[in-house]
Amino acid sequence: MAQVTLSGITKTYPNGVTAVHPASFSIPHGEFIVLVGPSGCGKSTMLRMIAGLEDISAGDLHIGARLVNHIDPADRDIAMVFQNYALYPHMSVRKNIGYGLKNRKIPQAQIDQKVAEASALLNLDDYLDRKPSQLSGGQRQRVAMGRAIVRDPALFLFDEPLSNLDAKLRNQMRIEIKALQRRLGVTSVYVTHDQVEAMTMADRIIVMNEGRIEQIGSPSEIYHSPATTFVASFMGAPPMNLLHGEILNGMAQIGDLRLAAAPKAASGAVVIGLRPEDITPDAAGPLMLDIALVEELGAHRLLHGSLLGQPISLHVSKDIAASTGPLRASFKPETLSLFAADTGVRL
Amino acid sequence: MQKPRLRLSTVLDHVILIIGSLFMMLPVLMLLQMTSMPDLVNMKNGPGLSFGSQLDDNFLKAMLKADGFAGANTGLNMLWNSLILGFGFAIGKIVLGMMAAYAIVYFRLRFASFAFWMIFTTLLLPLEVRILPSYEIVQKLGMLNTYQGLIVPLIASATATFFFRQYFRSIPEELVEAARIDGAGPVKFFFDILVPLSRTMVAAMFIIMFVYGWNQYLWPTMITTDEGMFTLVRGIKQITQMLEGNQIPEYGRANMLALIAILPPVLIVVFFQSWFVKGLTESDK
Numbered sequence: 001m002a003q004v005t006l007s008g009i010t011k012t013y014p015n016g017v018t019a020v021h022p023a024s025f026s027i028p029h030g031e032f033i034v035l036v037g038p039s040g041c042g043k044s045t046m047l048r049m050i051a052g053l054e055d056i057s058a059g060d061l062h063i064g065a066r067l068v069n070h071i072d073p074a075d076r077d078i079a080m081v082f083q084n085y086a087l088y089p090h091m092s093v094r095k096n097i098g099y100g101l102k103n104r105k106i107p108q109a110q111i112d113q114k115v116a117e118a119s120a121l122l123n124l125d126d127y128l129d130r131k132p133s134q135l136s137g138g139q140r141q142r143v144a145m146g147r148a149i150v151r152d153p154a155l156f157l158f159d160e161p162l163s164n165l166d167a168k169l170r171n172q173m174r175i176e177i178k179a180l181q182r183r184l185g186v187t188s189v190y191v192t193h194d195q196v197e198a199m200t201m202a203d204r205i206i207v208m209n210e211g212r213i214e215q216i217g218s219p220s221e222i223y224h225s226p227a228t229t230f231v232a233s234f235m236g237a238p239p240m241n242l243l244h245g246e247i248l249n250g251m252a253q254i255g256d257l258r259l260a261a262a263p264k265a266a267s268g269a270v271v272i273g274l275r276p277e278d279i280t281p282d283a284a285g286p287l288m289l290d291i292a293l294v295e296e297l298g299a300h301r302l303l304h305g306s307l308l309g310q311p312i313s314l315h316v317s318k319d320i321a322a323s324t325g326p327l328r329a330s331f332k333p334e335t336l337s338l339f340a341a342d343t344g345v346r347l
Numbered sequence: 348m349q350k351p352r353l354r355l356s357t358v359l360d361h362v363i364l365i366i367g368s369l370f371m372m373l374p375v376l377m378l379l380q381m382t383s384m385p386d387l388v389n390m391k392n393g394p395g396l397s398f399g400s401q402l403d404d405n406f407l408k409a410m411l412k413a414d415g416f417a418g419a420n421t422g423l424n425m426l427w428n429s430l431i432l433g434f435g436f437a438i439g440k441i442v443l444g445m446m447a448a449y450a451i452v453y454f455r456l457r458f459a460s461f462a463f464w465m466i467f468t469t470l471l472l473p474l475e476v477r478i479l480p481s482y483e484i485v486q487k488l489g490m491l492n493t494y495q496g497l498i499v500p501l502i503a504s505a506t507a508t509f510f511f512r513q514y515f516r517s518i519p520e521e522l523v524e525a526a527r528i529d530g531a532g533p534v535k536f537f538f539d540i541l542v543p544l545s546r547t548m549v550a551a552m553f554i555i556m557f558v559y560g561w562n563q564y565l566w567p568t569m570i571t572t573d574e575g576m577f578t579l580v581r582g583i584k585q586i587t588q589m590l591e592g593n594q595i596p597e598y599g600r601a602n603m604l605a606l607i608a609i610l611p612p613v614l615i616v617v618f619f620q621s622w623f624v625k626g627l628t629e630s631d632k
């Protein structure tokens with residue numbers, strides 16, 4: 001079946017930029033994997049190497065049992081959905097979806113049948129004879145999906161397919177794509193810089209930064225035990241609070257404020273991570289916060305302030321009255337993350 | 348209902364437009380008037396305001412009468428030659444320009460940009476500049492008085508290549524990649540995607556090039572000595588030459604020929620107008 005394996009995949013552009021440093025991971029059959037990271041971190045480059053649109057500078061790429069480094073995109077048994085849809089503007093929806101099959105010399109009757117199946121699946125029946133310019137953004141993206149699924153590929157590749165849509169449609173399409181992928185059971189690699197998409201759609205997330213993989217894990221692992229301070233600050237809105245502190249006598253502390261027991265071997269300067277929602281107002285709590293700003297979010301409130309001079313945010317339910325000024329709060333010690341201050345790596 | 352207000356700027360705009368169109372139209376109207384009168388009246392009075400009854404006679408004369416020795420340069424024949432030149436020129440330029448631009452934009456050639464700039468510099472060398480060597484080559488190839496000789500040396504120029512290059516570069520890279528994944532090789536991509544996408548551009552090019560080819564004067568004059576090969580634009584000159592003779596000059600016929608020579612480019616422009624505007628302004632990608 002279509003397991004995808006990358007071993008030491010590297011990309012160095014002719015101008016000397018190394019967009020992807022050696023990356024190795026494998027994607028089991030049917031998994032939905034999301035590549036996420038800030039702009040310019042090499043997500044698209046990675047995806048395009050898997051697609052064959054970009055040469056692989058070093059390393060081996062296997063799709064199924066086959067080494068595909070030097071195989072043409074058309075023969076890699078993949079399908080790709082692009083950010084700006086990349087539909088052929090002069091062809092009807094029907095022709096757009098069937099074009100790849102036609103190029104493979106599949107008999108017309110069979111093409112018609114496949115197009116009909118895909119269009120039924122994607123609710124495109126009413127639009128088959130329209131041109132892409134006569135469709136809305138969401139419909140265009142569904143056509144692009146249709147073009148991908150008629151080919152029965154071993155691997156779906158998506159490069160920020162939803163970022164041209166408005167927020168509401170994006171939520172809806174996100175659910176549709178995920179449901180479709182579940183139903184078809186096709187291995188998928190999905191690139192996005194939207195962490196909500198990453199968290200909600202992924203079986204596993206790969207967080208990238210500056211061409212390197214920072215962490216690979218399930219959404220919950222990524223969220224609750226980030227491997228580096230980068231992951232901690234990238235995932236979550238607002239991001240994890242990162243407080244500078246140190247380890248003294250096996251206790252992580254900020255100044256005199258003792259927070260939690262630290263792993264035995266650790267010592268010295270550390271960064272202490274606490275998710276905003278893991279801090280709760282508590283009149284008897286150990287944290288003495290000074291709240292400077294209250295953000296009203298409807299179901300929640302976001303309080304911004306400082307703890308011993310370091311900025312900190314917390315997320316409280318709307319039932320808790322909130323105002324600026326001093327506030328005592330507590331946290332559960334097991335929710336705390338500790339990172340080495342110099343390397344940013346989780347302790 | 349709001350009362351339409353007469354604003355000074357509107358009036359001014361219209362006055363300028365009306366003057367402009369009169370300036371363009373008056374010579375044509377004069378041709379039409381003169382070709383409707385008997386030659387003798389034209390000879391005596393010059394252009395006038397009255398409209399005569401000679402249109403049909405002059406039309407038949409213009410189309411069917413020849414005045415060379417061989418009798419081959421009838422208006423009909425010259426019209427045919429002009430059409431061949433216009434179409435051959437336009438189609439040739441478009442095909443050549445598109446293929447060259449395709450190679451330059453989509454293939455990683457070692458000297459692609461050098462080749463492009465070489466082609467581009469030929470803009471500095473219009474036919475008039477290289478007319479003697481071009482003539483010599485055509486003559487040595489034995490292509491005097493042939494359609495190939497008329498068309499081929501004019502085709503090789505940079506304009507079409509340049510326009511198509513700019514156009515191809517504006518086509519999103521992702522479309523090319525989608526086609527690659529869909530298994531379209533270079534030839535398929537060209538015919539299935541690039542050509543249909545460029546159709547408004549092709550139409551715009553076609554108009555410009557057709558009119559340009561149709562109006563060629565110097566080159567046909569040099570290359571065609573055989574009356575049967577004359578084009579309209581070149582042939583009218585032959586008729587006006589007789590104005591210097593000692594018969595009554597055939598004003599009516601010459602003016603009618605001039606009108607006929609104007610007509611096809613006008614029709615082409617009118618017919619393709621909407622495409623033309625689209626091709627040069629819209630980006631439907």
Ligand SMILES: Nc1ncnc2c1ncn2[C@@H]1O[C@H](COP(=O)(O)OP(=O)(O)OP(=O)(O)O)[C@@H](O)[C@H]1O
Pocket residue numbers: 013014015017018019037038039040041042043044045046193
């Ligand atoms: N053709 C190229 N030549 C040279 N460098 C390139 C090329 N394409 C991309 N890069 C560089 O490679 C790095 C990664 O680019 P990439 O497009 O993969 O980023 P990305 O993560 O997809 O970003 P975004 O979220 O903005 O799409 C960037 O620093 C970029 O400048």
Ligand SMILES: [Mg+2]
Pocket residue numbers: 043044045
């Ligand atoms: Mg990208």
